[in-house]
Amino acid sequence: MTLRARLAAALSPTLNREQVQDVFLYQNRPMPDGPFTPAAVLIAITDRPQPGMILTQRHANLRAHAGQVAFPGGRLDPEDPDAIAAALREAEEEIALPREHVEILGRSDMFRTGTGFSVEPIVGIIPPDLPLHPAEAEVEAIFEVPLDFLLDPVNRRYETVDWQGSKRSYYEYIWEDRRIWGVTAAMLVNLARRIEAADAALMQNRP
Template sequence: MLADRLRAALTEGHARDIGIGLSDTRDPRIREDMVLAPAAVLVAITDRPEPGLILTQRAASLRKHAGQVAFPGGRVDEGDADETAAALREAQEEIGLPPRLVDIVGTSDRYHTFTGFDIIPVLGVIPPDLPLTPQASEVAEWFEVPLSYALDPANRLRKPIEFQGEQRHFYEIIWEDKRIWGITAAILANLSRRLNLGRLAA
């Protein structure tokens, strides 16, 4: 089963030193310690012979990160039991993904954002071709990108950006007409280091 292969690969990846450092797990604009609110995203992987990855494009009307590609997810609320519960709730709210259909695999490297969130990526396997429905106020659309493409370092660029007179770097992945960058691309970069794609082959 794909979920079992992912669990084994993730466990093995977290058991070895793969060189993930502070610069890989926090926004490069963060220059000192800051108070962070807990948040979670769902890395939903479709159970296909060639697995896919579900991503969303945020609505253009949003005040923050409008139009950007993202994982379903958000802040951990008081009513959430933990980060996994938050990720499942947010995915249901944003794209209509029933929590009962998600086979939880585990969590990957957290990421600290410049906007003050401590994000836990929650991996889960879902059936393919679900009739997902985006919540129009938050999500313009959802799409599926091949997991192997999203995790392949050859498809990931490290690009410079100037912030407050200093040069920083961010990751960018281009798939068809979609630009995956920032937090989403950073989480995928860390995940690609943890998972050995060869172990995911059926």
């Protein structure tokens, strides 16, 4: 089964949602009140024999989520007709990824954050080894993580810490010297569970 077909099946609206358990950053604390600001991120997967996923490390001097690993993305602007347009625009602004090189495959699960954003992950395939460049004001580094590493449950940890007088739980990955956690890790877990469910359905339907 090709990478495109596998991802398309995982992102299909007809996927049995009972097999997918959504992950939220605000586990063990009340759901934040709305309204939520619409936002989008681009989950860009490289089309190579061993596919990878493009991630960024934000600048340490930013006011929000400084130094954290994130997908390229941000809030929807008035000129953005939808989340796909916003994700492509943000990726072009943040890492110089030309939107014409992105093959959109679908949308993953909406994610509402404790900071008041409703983030829609847009999944696409891009050619390998594009000459990407970080926007100096926002992005400190661009890197690629093997997709197999991110999909393997062995490589994700579930942590619980004391935070502002209560418990806060989250997922994280450690890739080389980088920590992937919070919203980004939760989106990765959601996508991985979708792929697991789609793969399981495919195996069940084989003669």
